[in-house]
Amino acid sequence: MGEIPSKSFLTGGICTNIPYLLHRMKKMLISWIGGLLCCLQCLAQELPQLTFAPQWLPQAQFAGYYVAQKKGFYKAEGLNVRIVHPSASVNSVEYLKNEQCDITTQILTSAFAFREAGIDLVNIAQISQNSALLFVSRKEKGISELSDLNEKKIGIWLSGFDEVAREIIKSNNYQVQWVPVLNTVNLFLSGYLDAMTVMWYNEYDQIIQSGVNEEELNRIFFSDCGFNIPEDGLYCLDKTLIQRRGDLEKFVRASLKGWEYAKENKEETLGIVLEEMKKNHVPTNKAHQAWMLDKALLMIDPGSKNVKKGELAESDFVKAQNMLFEAGNIKTRTAFKEFYKPVMK
Amino acid sequence: MKLQFNINKSLSLRIAVYVLSFCMLLFLLVLLVFFFFSRKQIEEMTLKNAQIITNKSAMDVERTILPIIHVAQNYKWMLENKQQSSEELYEMTRRVVENNPDVIGSAIAFEPNFFDKEGLYFSPYSHRENDSIKSMQLGNASYNYFYMDWYQIPVATGKSSWCEPYHDTGGGNVLMTTYSTPFYKTVNNEKKIAGVITFDLSLNKFTDSVSSLKILETGYATVLSANGTFVTHPKEELIMNQTIFSYAAELNNSELREIGRKIQKENSGYVSSTLNGVERMLYFKKLSSSNWSIAVIFPKSEMYLPLHRISIILIVLVCIGLLLLTVIVSKIISRQIIPLRHFASSAREIAKGNFSNQLPVIKREDELKDLHDSFEYMQRKLTLYIEDLKQTAIAKEKIESELRIAREIQMGMIPKIFPPFPNLVEIDLYATLQPAKEVGGDLYDFFMLDDNHICFAIGDVSGKGVPASLFMAVTRTLLRSVAHDQMTPRNIVNSLNKSLSTNNDSNMFVTFFLGIIELDSGIMTYTNAGHNPPVLIHPNGEVIVFDMTKDIPVGIFDTFDYSEKTLQLLENDKLFLYTDGVTEAENKKEEFYSEKRLITTLCNHYRLTPKELIGIVSEDVAQHVNKNEQSDDITMFSIVYYGNKR
Incomplete structure (x- = not known):
């Protein structure tokens, strides 16, 4: 499972979780207030704002987005992007559903499950092209x-x-x-x-x-x-896509630029990721994050696949959907064009 | 005494420096041996100390843990052999927390649906909260304990286990671990896994105790979980965030990773490694009740720090000691050799001739006393010797004085006034005699026999010194006395020979040339008794050496009859007579002046008057001899015949 940030969070005694969640919620409240202040600041700057929520706590799996934010790639596109993180109890799709964020990342097979559960998710870019x-x-x-x-x-x-x-x-x-x-x-x-x-x-x-x-x-x-099914992609609600297609396109373009920069500047990127983790009070383990960054970058490379970076291959979509359908994980099939609505031209 | 700092001028300082150098060498050797063995000893002691500290710490932990494990075993037995009600199970968990201050919480978690009445999840759980103990049922849909490590691992493996450390964030950041042991029930004659007994333990007491351990200056202790997670470490950011392996990866230190693996696999051991650029020693020990390990780490250099300090103090002290030793040794030696300085000044006084100078008083019976006695002996001997020398010098002076007188007498016997016959126009003559010693054996003489005849002679007595001079005096005296009676050279020489040969006990002889010139005719008759042949110089520069004579020197056989020859001198013919002191004059290379060089000189100066000619030859001989000591008398005689002027 690619969402586990640290060992301390992994291991759990019996009397840990309830007080821990309360503690997390308190932290989250503080971050929300911070976000609100940031929002007000953005309004003052009159830049369109987008809220992005990766599917888990800060780690190198999302390095490209932190880099794009830190290096001002979003700002350069004319966007004011705010990054929020989900908690153990509330996942990022819930944020999307509740309009607490505009964009999230999810792995392809999970996205099918969420659609099956009635959430109108659409894939606007496929970042990871390979199975890890x-x-x-x-x-x-x-x-x-x-x-x-x-x-x-x-x-x-x-x-x-x-x-x-x-x-x-x-x-x-x-x-x-x-x-x-x-x-x-x-x-x-x-x-x-x-x-x-x-x-x-x-x-x-x-x-x-x-x-x-x-x-x-x-x-x-x-x-x-024979199961190189891609994983992390960028998702938003269909209605958001209709309303803010231009902003989403800018977001994807700047994010891809962030990933490109991360590939070229691994040490700096690692620093940015660790800083983000510290900011969110997530325990850091540099060696593990370095390993994760290396592998995340490998996952992004399409290799021999007939797609460009950021695109979802129809064959991958079909393979994933058939697999889930036959396994009974999903009951209905979706058309590729309904599922994948790329914002990049 | 003033200390002289020039090592070459002070014996005491020099000896002190030698002693110091040797002492320093000895000290260095001792220091090296001390350093080497102390290092080894310290290393062994420090490692032993580290081992004791680690083992004690491990024992402290075991002392806390073992009673809890015993309780778990008791509970296991009770659960497996008796049927408990749910209330009793709650009570059991409560009691263990109550009775064991180190236990924060305890659960008896059952397999799914094991307790029919209680449903899927049944896990009575008691835990400390503030100062009270609260009980609850732990399992529910959102806390599916069946898949928690503390439950799943003992159930799956059938073995007791310690789970990886975790933070109980709700209870004020308490670091905890959970000990779990499975228990079984017999259902339908079949032993089945029934659940797990757990005890949550606070690690704070343990980590505080380990963290407070100090080894040397900056050495520290650390605790690693079974997976290598840092449970305690002086770097707080490592605790619970990193394993020894992730830290090794971060430092890019593969050696550290291997150390981590060694710690996981072995029960205890020493490791030496370079960590963060510092060479460190590490001792580890695994806790017998779990797979956790305690390790103590300390910089190797710190082990030797006390030794280095002691060594520096030792070096400083020894340096001061050696310096003092040098000064003291120098002083002692200076004092000991004071008499030597006195001896030195005494020696200078003696050299000045003050033999009665007072010597320093030596009361000891050592080498200086020997020196004193030697000096005293030398003083005595010198005094006697100088006295002898004085007597000898007086005697010598007397002899020399007598010799001087003898010389004057000898020289007085030969004519020295030139020209001797100023009124005689037919001839001119000149002669010199230069004795080798104070008195010589050469002679020359000339005198008028009558108005028309001049007699001249030259001779060389065998031997030198006083005997020769006496023989020469006798010869010359006899010559004068016999010449007036005899008018031919033959007769004169025969008479002379007879007189000298008689009573010649000393067997001395004389080579002798005697010539008589008849002034009006220029006829010269002569007899050569074994003397060097004279040289005839014609006015045209022709130089003729007389034939060698066959006649023996005078004074050998009294009956010997000498021959006589005649020569007609022409106008301005010149004769040059000499003794062998001229041709055999030696330079420092022992080369003779030689007859050849004499003839050449005479040829070159044939026009000169006798006096000038003898002057030139004298100069040439002096040039040849070049200040070498004269070994024989040098006598020259020259006469020129101007022709009949009457």
Whole structure:
């Protein structure tokens, strides 16, 4: 799951969450007041304002947007962009629904689920072109290729993002024991699991950072199994697209520029990300963020795909929709043009 | 005594410097040995100390943890062997929190639907809140504990576990961990997993105790969780945010990563590594009740800091000591050698001739006493010697004086007034005698036999000095006495020979040339008794050396009959007679003046008068000899015949 910011948030005792959420809400209130003040300032400057909410707390997964903000790319486009972050209890699509933000990021398969739930989401740009998902296992478990997963215990997220993994196993007619895990890699580290579904830019590095060397691990990337389904894209409500298409186009253009700048200036970008994390009181781990930035940038590159940066390939859309439909995750199909409405010309 | 700082001028300072140099060398050697062994000792002691501190800290933790583990085991036994009501379960959790101050909360969490009456989630839970203990049922849809690490891992693995540390943000940022152990129930004769007993422990006491550990100056202790997460560290930003592995990645330090892995795998050990540019030592120990580790880290250089301080103090003290030693040694030696200075001034006085100069008084029986005695002996001997010398000098002076007189007498015997016969127009003559010593063995003489005959002679007595001069005096006296009776050279020389040979006990002889010139005719008769052949110089520059004589020197055989020869002198013919002191005059290279050079000189100056000629030859010989000591008498005689002027 690509949304986990730090170990301290990952690990949880029994008596942690309720007071913690209250604490978060207090922080959020402060940030909202700050946002309001900022809003007033923007009005004074008479620049059109856009509120952007990434799908999780600040981390290098969203580096391009922080860079665009920090380096003034949004301002240069004539936009006043405010970045807000969701919490553990309220996701960014809720913000979108409640008009607390104008744009959010989501992974492609989740976007289908939200549309199925009745939220009128449209994809205005596909930022990540590749799948960062993989099965990881310790070499001693002897899982070097996909078929070795048959009849094995595989860890998978309890809270979603499991569709592609399940489809890969199902399409190969393997019998596996899925072991739901919440959000840590500790069950994997305990040796109980034979393999685990992880994000390359996040949990995989957490395993490395817990003392397991890369050469002690086997990796089976979903992209190598014919499931290179893209992930993070930019979404807004259809009505917002109708009303503010010009502003959205500016936002996407400046964001892509931000990602381009991040690619060329990794060290500076890392500094910007860490600053954003500190500003939001998120614990920082520089090495992990550096790893995440590297991998996020790799995900953006279309590679051999017949699309430009920021575009959604129709074949990827069809593959993802068919997969979800056949798995029963969605009941209705959507036309590509209804789902993908690019703002960039 | 004034200390002289010029090392070459002061024996005491020089000895002091030698002693100092040796002491310094010795000290350096001792310091090096001390330093080497102390370093080793300190290293061992520091590591031992680090080990003791770490082990004690680990033991403190174990002391807290082990009773809790025992309680967990007791509860496990109770739960597995007795049936409890839900109230009893709540009471059990409450009691453990009540009785164990280190326990913040405790739960007995059951498997889904295990307690039919309670539904899917049933987890009685008691925890401290302010000063009271509150109980509640923990599980619900938004807190699905079945997938929490503290529940899922012990259930899945069947083993007790310590979960990774976490912040209880609600309870005032308390750092916590949870100990979980699974328990089982037998249902339908089948042992089934029933749930998990948990104890939440505050880590603050533990982390405070570890954080307060100080090793050397900047050494510190840290606690790492099973995954390598920093539970305590002096850098607060690392705590709970980083693992030792992420920190290693941030520092790009692969060695640190390997250390982390070693800590995870081994129970205890030492590691040496460079971290943040400083070489550090690390000792770690794993807690026996969990996979957590305590490590102490300290800069290697700090281990040796006390040693360095002691060494510096030692060096300063020894330097001061050595300096004092130098001064004291210098002073002592100076005092000891004071008599030497007195001896030196005494020696100078003695050199001036003051032999009775008072020597320094030496009361000791050491080398200086020997020196004193030697000086005293030298003084005595010198006095005696100088006295002898004085006597000898007086004697010598007397002899020299007598010799001087003898010379005067000798020189008085040969004619020295030139021209000797101013009224005699037919001839002119000149002669010199230069003895090698005070008195010589050469002789010359000339005198008129009658108005028409002049007799002249030149001779060289064998040997030198006083005996030769006496023999020469006898020869000359005899010559005068016999010449007036005999008118031919042959007769004169024969008479002379006879007289000299008689009673010649000393076997001395004389080479002798005697000539008589008849002034009106220019006829010269002569006898050459073994003397160097004279040279005849014609006015045209022709130079003729007389033939070698066959006659023996005078004074050898009294019966020997000498021959006589006649030569007609022409107008302005000149004769040059000499002794072998001329041709055998030696320079420093032991080269003779030689007859050849003499003839050449005579040829070059054939026109000169006898006096001028002898002057020129004398100069030439002096030039050849070049101040070399004269070894033989030098005698020259020249006579010119101007022809019959009557």
